[in-house]
Amino acid sequence: MVKICKASLKYASGDGLDRISLEVRSGEFVYLVGPTGAGKSSVLKMIYMDALPSEGYVTVGGYDSRDISDNEIPFVRRKIGIVFQDFKLLEDRDVFENVAFALRVTGARRKDIKRKTLRALGEVSLPHKSRKMPHELSGGEQQRVAIARAIVNDPFILLADEPTGNLDPKTTIQIMNILDRLSTRGTAILMATHNYELVNSSVKRVVSIKNGTTLN
């Protein structure tokens, strides 16, 4: 479903990625590890086409980085769910609206929006907080809202960039359980993390990057 093939990426600073290859199959759960500055976030950026490789290519769903047009990028992103360490919720809307936002921008119908939003909030066990504002929630709850927003469009892959970096161990376990459940239901998950404890305690596939190249 997602395939990165010998892709390179150069930033103005000289850093970047060097002929990275990685494939994530549907329903797979992959950890992406590596020291700071290794290029984990850059790999995710290439997948959601925020940065296009200068060499090699990336294919996501039916789209190929070599011949995608600017107008098609939004449609790639609708097939991908993205979760960040700092949640990136809109502070001026309540939980329901934050999740519904991802549907509204796709031009979904009103009825569908309500149904799908409540289903996504159900997945992360938060339907009862749908009228709370983000600042009224704990960090774990905010991250669950972000996950609900990421999955509300039924993406085939969920990209998570250190989703538990700001969370305490107990909350981290909650979030990991939610991701595990999503994965068993068929959503592929690619998660960048520093949390080796987490990585070591699981049997999932681990891809490790160092200095912009995949080691494994």
Next chain:
Amino acid sequence: MVKICKASLKYASGDGLDRISLEVRSGEFVYLVGPTGAGKSSVLKMIYMDALPSEGYVTVGGYDSRDISDNEIPFVRRKIGIVFQDFKLLEDRDVFENVAFALRVTGARRKDIKRKTLRALGEVSLPHKSRKMPHELSGGEQQRVAIARAIVNDPFILLADEPTGNLDPKTTIQIMNILDRLSTRGTAILMATHNYELVNSSVKRVVSIKNGTTLN
């Protein structure tokens, strides 16, 4: 040196701190742990007088939260070093200027600024990168610059709010070593963290908060 006595803090949302007491003596290294939303950051805020308690009091150096004036707060902060999870470096200045900034605002003399800044960069082993811009550094290096900035004024206490939250384990160990060394030299350190691995593997004093009250 720092004493919090039965201090309460109320946010508009209803959360906050409830009669917290905590004392940090000079040279002591204290971990502050607790789940998200417990009030760790709020405790640090009270110490650097960004939030004053509605009940109880906080004393820092010679200053008391009950009778401090707005004009004195900058002088409290000059005795405190603060480090955050997201580094908070100024992107438009190089490393040297970021560290020197904390001296310049105190009106230090030119010669002193140079000497003290290089000494602080020496403490974190970064004098050779003094002309790099923040975005050219790895996360660990950026955090070391932030620590240099925090200690350049010779504070008696260093407040660190999840300083390793964005860092990988290897870099985390580097940062912890620097903090340890500062602590043995006499700087008190109060560090809020989620990293139980870190907390469990050390013999330092641990204060844990839950729902706005100290448990221990």
Next chain:
Amino acid sequence: MLFVLGEGLSGLLKSRLSGLMAVITIAVSSILIGIFLIITANLSYLVENLRGRVELEVFLDDSFNEEKIETLSTQIRAIHGVQTLTFISKETAVLAYRDLFKEQKDDYFDALGYNPLPASFRVTLKESYRTSTGADSVFNSISSLADINEDDVVYRREFLVLMERYIRIAITIDFLVGSIVCLSALLLVSNNIRLIIISKRRAIETMKLVGATRFLIRMPLYIQGTLQGLIGGLLATVFLYGLLKLSAIEIAGLISVNWQIYILLITLGVLLGVTGSFSAIRRYL
């Protein structure tokens, strides 16, 4: 589509302060431009009025008979630039003279025993000839007719030249101030939309991440800009309408504005809003 409109509207309501700033900026600019337009309208009205008063007088020798006068009149009418020609007989001239000097004792003509005033033609000019060069050309054509002496053709040359100079000055100032106002208005509106974009940066970033198209991201901003322009234009219209109503009491005949200026103002507001949004979006998004 509904979402886009809703976002535009709620953007306007939410970014209250900077939105208000934009609306006020547009309103103030439109008012300035409106005042400038009214002044221009009055100025050109005044100019037309003054130019319309330009006429040449051709004094006729007492020796000319009726036939001769008829021939001359036909000849002058045929000259390029002549609009109308009126014959003023010696008798009419006396009446006009008496009218002009009515406070003087009337014994002048009586004492004289004969009428010293000559008959004359009063010649008005076609619109395009109501300039100093146009009047000059007519003057030359008439003077060069046989039987007409150059001294007998009189018109207020100095007045025309002076008036043309003042018109040029007035138009220059008018144009200068007008263009400065327009330019600064555009600058400020665009700056305001830039502020709005900065304040919406997080929402825009999130929109991009969840797969919003360019259209969906930009359209609410355009709508917001257009609405602000519309409201600003309406405010300007209301303000200027009130101002004119008030000043009409003072100034009576002077100000001549028709309702078209209000339509123009609203259009101007909307245009400022749209252009401002457009340039800000192109540069900062």
Next chain:
Amino acid sequence: MLFVLGEGLSGLLKSRLSGLMAVITIAVSSILIGIFLIITANLSYLVENLRGRVELEVFLDDSFNEEKIETLSTQIRAIHGVQTLTFISKETAVLAYRDLFKEQKDDYFDALGYNPLPASFRVTLKESYRTSTGADSVFNSISSLADINEDDVVYRREFLVLMERYIRIAITIDFLVGSIVCLSALLLVSNNIRLIIISKRRAIETMKLVGATRFLIRMPLYIQGTLQGLIGGLLATVFLYGLLKLSAIEIAGLISVNWQIYILLITLGVLLGVTGSFSAIRRYL
């Protein structure tokens, strides 16, 4: 202290775009206000000029002897509001008349055999009496003198009334446009400083955390605002100076400005910068 100045300067250099915007805003506003001032100055100059020309003419009966004329002259000079009084004899009047009607054949007075023009006083007014009411009061005082008939005192009443009406209109428009320009300039400058504060938010936050005093945080912004104002004012001065030099070729005597206006413009720029910074800092910091 050096640090504060340096921060203000580097702030100006770094925030290039929004800094430029602020400078341009101030320059444009100052230019507008400058043009408005020049127009006002010219207007009041023109008004003084026109008012200075207001004078009353008192026609004297041919039967008055020299002594009588002397007495009248003293009486009129004693009236409140009279500035100067000039006696115009019958002979001078003829010369003036001939001068006025020089294109006419000269046979009028010759034919008449005597001088029909009366002698007269020409009365000018003190400055504070150069209004329609002031002139009226002098008119009444002179008319009420024995031997002087009301019909013999003549002045251009309609001209004065008309002039006063136009002056009122001009001042109203002038004042209105001027205050709108001033107000919008302030608004825009403050808005610009607000933008700068927003863009410096992180630096300000960090300054607060490392123990910078309020003075140290705000002073650079004031300096930046003041500098922007100064530069804006200087730009406006240069622009207006050039403009006046250019238009002086066209307009000759019309525009009368002295160097004080440039000092005023620069002061105005600085004032706009400072006030703008002040209001923005108070509200947004």
